[in-house]
Amino acid sequence: MAGTNPYIEKVDAPPAKCHFKVTFKPCGTVFEVDPSRIPYNRTGLPGSILDLAEGAGVEIDHACGGVAACSTCHVIVHKGLESCSKATDDEQDMLDEARGVTMESRLACQCVPDGSVDLVVEIPAWSRNLVREAH
């Protein structure tokens, strides 16, 4: 599922224009982001952590399809948060519904890094999608 949410403030977050790396924890996958391939998928904002995770083959739950209407894509950005788009009030409202929120928490579908630094992103246990569909 993909699309936009007409009930929230539009997010002004241009995707990265340079190469950078995202390390996903706890799986340890290190993904080299190629800005020419953004968007990697159709879920979340282009170049968002959710989009990059999809490109990396790392599963993050995203029940609403990446339109900031749930909190299942909650992640914790341990490094590189300063390079990410600012959370809107709508994102903050949704994060209030998430479990285990920290000062570094974001919705993966709304958090767009600018590529100026590498990121370390933790996917909390409750946001990992352990179900894979056969292709």
Ligand code: FES
């Ligand atoms: S996938 Fe629902 S808020 Fe990100």
